[in-house]
Amino acid sequence: MKKSLLIVVDERKMGGVSILLEDMINLGVFSDYDTDILVLHNNGSRLNNVKANVIYGTKFFNTIDLTIKEVLKTKKMNLIFSKVRLVFEMKTGLIKKRIVRERKKIxxxxxxxxxxxxxxxxxxFTAFGDSLKKIHWLHYEYGKCNPxxxxxxxxxxxLPKFDKIIAVSEGVKKAFCDFYKITDVEVIPNIVNxxxxxxxxxxxxxxxxxxxxxxxxxxGRIHPVKGYDRFLKVVKRLYDDGFKEKIVINVIGDGPDLENVKSLNNDLNLDIHFWGKMDNPYKEIKNMDLLIFPSLYEAFGLVALEALILGVPVFATKTxxxxxxxxxxxxxxxxxxxxxxxxxxMKELLMNFDKIKEFKNNLKDYSYDIDEEIKKIKNILN
Structure with a gap:
């Protein structure tokens, strides 16, 4: 008889974590287990075609992935009340008893x-539950963004309630360990299909x-931490330098900062093409000369890895x-x-297109090994 496994996420919107989970499940990483996925807030469209049972949280969790500002913007009193109650219970510690009650309902x-x-x-949610073995998966760069x-x-x-903590990169591990003064964290880079x-x-x-x-x-998801606003300011400077006719910029995705980015595009009189969310961005990425990744901070950078797999060079900020x-x-x-x-x-590349050709040529033999990482995960679960 298979052991039971519960994987908990807060929502299922477009983003690296949801894509990563889909890939891991569909690659059979958890196939030795009777697997359920719990989405606490049914918000988003990912995880529809996974080889696992998907269940959803109660109404209590409807604001866990929303900021107070986002909730107030909805002007919905039920959501505002729900968020206030959540914050109060988190601050007072009452959330521990609440989780026990809500888990019984779900x-x-x-x-x-x-x-x-x-x-x-x-x-x-996991720490104050009753599962026999508990694992926490870290995706944030805690030195710059601590949720x-x-x-x-x-x-x-x-923290002591977890039997194992996994980080998606050495940078994530170091920042987390430095902040919480612990050492027992294992690094397992993201598994991609x-x-x-x-x-x-x-x-x-x-x-x-x-x-x-x-x-x-x-x-990707258009969020302030992804650095779109400062990138657009750079594009304006490049236009002023005479590079407007040498570059085409496409944006695929949506998110909370989309309207602000579009507004800035208009204010700066830029010619950036917004394509919205795509279920399959890979068919577009493969035809590009360059993927641009201007994040303020990034724990793993899934889309950058996907571009390299497709033979497309990446321009990125240091994270x-x-x-x-x-x-x-x-x-x-x-x-x-x-x-x-x-x-x-960007100016360096626009003045030397041959550098892009050189990068592409170097990617002809690019490979990314996931087999060893899958073995590590299975060993931890066992």
Whole structure:
């Protein structure tokens, strides 16, 4: 009889964590277990075609992935009340008893293993549950973005309840260990479904390639931490330098900062093409000269890895993730994490298209091994 496994996430919107979980399940990483996925807030469209049973949380969790500002913007009193209640219970510690009650409404058994697959609230939900073995998966660069900082006392209390903590990169591990003064964290880089990426990339793309220009793309959730605003300011400077006719910029994705980014595009009189969310961005990425990744901070950088797998060079700001994924000046360019760094790096490439050709040539034999990482995960679960 298979052991039971519960994987907990807060939502299922477009983003690296949801894609990673889909890939891991469909690659059979958890196939030795009777697996359920619990989505605490049924918000988003991912996880529809996974080989696992998906269940959803109660109404109590409807604001766990929303900021107070986002909730107030809805002007819905039920959501505002729900958020206020959540914050109060988190601050007072009453959330521990609340989780016990809500788990009884959602779950009909005690699990052998439970994974809090995302940072923040999922860790609290799992820690104060009754599963026999508890694992916490870290995706955040804690030195720059700590989702637990407002409830640090509560988080310090729950940390010893986990049997294992996994980080997606050495940078994530170091930042987490430095902040919480612990050492027992194992690094397992993200598992990606390479075959899926390559198969989907064979479909016909919608975006027209413009000859004689540097065709670029930014892909993912449009959020302030992704650095779109400062990148657009760089584009304005490049236009002023006379590079407007040498570059094409495409944006694929949506997110909470989309309207602000579009507004800035109009204010700066830029010619950036917004394509919205795509279920299959790979068919577009494969035709590009360059993927641009201007994040303020990044724990792993899944889309950068996916671009490299498709033979597309990556231009990225220096983060805990990009230094590990990209071989600087070999298959991409990693620049200082600032507006000036982005400007100087982009200008360098626009003045030397041959450098892009060199990067592409170096990617012909690119490979990414996932077999060893899958073995590590299975050993931890066992």
């Amino acid at each position: 779950l009909n058994k005690r699990y052998d293993i439970e994974i809090a697959f995302k940072d923040g609230f999922t860790a609290i 637990n900082i407002k409830y640090n006392k509560l988080f310090n209390e729950l 390479i075959q899926k990426i390559k198969e989907l990339s064979k479909q016909k793309g919608l975006i027209k390639y413009e000859d004689g220009k540097l065709n670029t793309v930014l892909v 805990a993730a990009t230094e590990k994924i990209i071989s600087n000046n070999i298959n991409g360019l990693v620049v200082e994490n600032s507006e000036e760094g982005i400007y100087n790096g």
